[in-house]
Amino acid sequence: MPTGSEHAGAAGDLRDRLLRAQQDAIATGVVPLTLRPVVRESWERAIRGAIDPDRALPAIELDEDAFRQYRSSHALASVMPVIRRLLVDGADDAGLVVAVGDADGRLLWVEGDAHLRRRAEDMLFVAGADWSERRIGTSAPGTALQLDRAVQIRGAEHYNRIVHPWSCTAAPVHDPANGALLGVIDITGTDHAVAPHTMSLVQATVAAVEAELRIANLESTVHATLRRSRMAAVPGARPTRTPLTVLGEQRSRLGSHELSPRHAEILTLLAWNPRGISAERLAALLYERDASPVTLRAEITRLRRVLESAGEPPLESRPYRLARELDLDAARVARLVGQGSLRKAVEQYPGPVLPASTAPGIVELRDELASRVRESLLADASPELLLAWAERDEHRYDVELWRTCLELLPPRSPRRASVVAHLERIESALR
Numbered sequence: 001m002p003t004g005s006e007h008a009g010a011a012g013d014l015r016d017r018l019l020r021a022q023q024d025a026i027a028t029g030v031v032p033l034t035l036r037p038v039v040r041e042s043w044e045r046a047i048r049g050a051i052d053p054d055r056a057l058p059a060i061e062l063d064e065d066a067f068r069q070y071r072s073s074h075a076l077a078s079v080m081p082v083i084r085r086l087l088v089d090g091a092d093d094a095g096l097v098v099a100v101g102d103a104d105g106r107l108l109w110v111e112g113d114a115h116l117r118r119r120a121e122d123m124l125f126v127a128g129a130d131w132s133e134r135r136i137g138t139s140a141p142g143t144a145l146q147l148d149r150a151v152q153i154r155g156a157e158h159y160n161r162i163v164h165p166w167s168c169t170a171a172p173v174h175d176p177a178n179g180a181l182l183g184v185i186d187i188t189g190t191d192h193a194v195a196p197h198t199m200s201l202v203q204a205t206v207a208a209v210e211a212e213l214r215i216a217n218l219e220s221t222v223h224a225t226l227r228r229s230r231m232a233a234v235p236g237a238r239p240t241r242t243p244l245t246v247l248g249e250q251r252s253r254l255g256s257h258e259l260s261p262r263h264a265e266i267l268t269l270l271a272w273n274p275r276g277i278s279a280e281r282l283a284a285l286l287y288e289r290d291a292s293p294v295t296l297r298a299e300i301t302r303l304r305r306v307l308e309s310a311g312e313p314p315l316e317s318r319p320y321r322l323a324r325e326l327d328l329d330a331a332r333v334a335r336l337v338g339q340g341s342l343r344k345a346v347e348q349y350p351g352p353v354l355p356a357s358t359a360p361g362i363v364e365l366r367d368e369l370a371s372r373v374r375e376s377l378l379a380d381a382s383p384e385l386l387l388a389w390a391e392r393d394e395h396r397y398d399v400e401l402w403r404t405c406l407e408l409l410p411p412r413s414p415r416r417a418s419v420v421a422h423l424e425r426i427e428s429a430l431r
Contacts, residue, residue, distance in 0.1 A: 018156035046137035046159040058129035070298040096189040105132025140168035141186040176214040241327040248351030271328040276321030285361025383408040
């Protein structure tokens with residue numbers, strides 16, 4: 001049986017061999033076949049991604065408030081009691097750290113041995129940090145997510161040299177309803193973190209978590225079925241679409257629920273595009289500058305909670321789309337214009353779409369709807385209706401609109417004088 005010094009010597013020799021292998025791999029682009037396949041393939045991805053093994057550090061992209069909101073609304077938040085009971089409660093005695101991350105590799109919770117957690121902070125192994133493989137190279141949580149299976153990484157098998165003193169075991173967690181990847185559960189520490197029984201413990205915890213999620217999904221399905229049954233039992237009852245109010249200066253609302261500006265923008269775009277919008281396209285429509293996909297996902301997660309509180313089904317993904325159509329006031333105005341019901345369209349159009357929004361997609365939608373109404377009125381409205389439209393604040397300096405009003409008014413109309421006077425004021429102001 002090897003002594004402690006012999007074991008330490010063997011570990012040092014292995015670390016030295018791995019360091020030399022990494023140096024050769026970076027210099028030549030060829031990773032030695034002597035590495036375990038899971039490690040060799042991960043190193044190859046790291047080299048292709050130009051990750052610097054000496055300088056790469058995890059990123060923390062969300063501020064504290066945004067991160068707390070994102071974490072509390074994540075699907076794994078509801079099963080943290082299970083994870084704590086099975087893993088964290090024994091981690092202090094075992095000298096281990098337990099981490100739970102999302103599907104993108106961001107750590108959401110880091111708990112366990114307090115001394116080890118303080119040491120782990122030196123390499124930013126903290127809640128909120130991105131430990132994906134594309135960011136820092138080989139690690140159990142990042143590589144488990146990359147491969148979508150459980151892995152163990154020992155010491156210098158990590159591509160990033162700052163992680164060489166650590167070993168870890170991790171396994172992915174899936175949504176039992178649709179198989180979607182939800183996140184990862186990881187145990188990090190010394191060599192105890194890659195003991196054979198550690199893999200079994202992590203996998204058993206994943207199985208318990210997924211069972212808990214399955215029960216929660218079943219309960220949710222039962223509640224939804226009961227609600228539909230009660231609706232069907234009422235003679236003549238028909239499900240009504242929830243109104244989404246975004247026109248004019250008033251605060252945007254979904255039914256009786258007041259919406260934040262960003263949630264109003266997202267719902268407006270999805271209601272206007274019922275077939276759905278890809279994540280990349282939706283981000284481009286929402287943000288004036290390039291935004292991280294993580295930022296959008298955080299907003300979508302919070303919006304799902306708003307929809308739940310409003311009694312609406314959750315958003316569908318890939319592409320993002322509404323599970324049930326909303327009664328968008330802007331879309332209703334567009335339909336009335338298309339039907340030629342211009343008076344009703346004007347009556348139901350109190351003002352532009354989300355007038356304070358600068359989101360590119362909302363600006364485009366706002367201009368499109370305003371143009372539709374304006375052009376239809378210019379082509380087919382009565383003088384009275386066109387004049388009522390022209391007198392709104394946003395149209396006070398629309399020269400073409402006022403000149404058309406003057407052309408349409410009867411020669412003896414008492415309103416011609418005020419229209420002429422207004423046109424003179426416009427022309428004076430534009431000089």
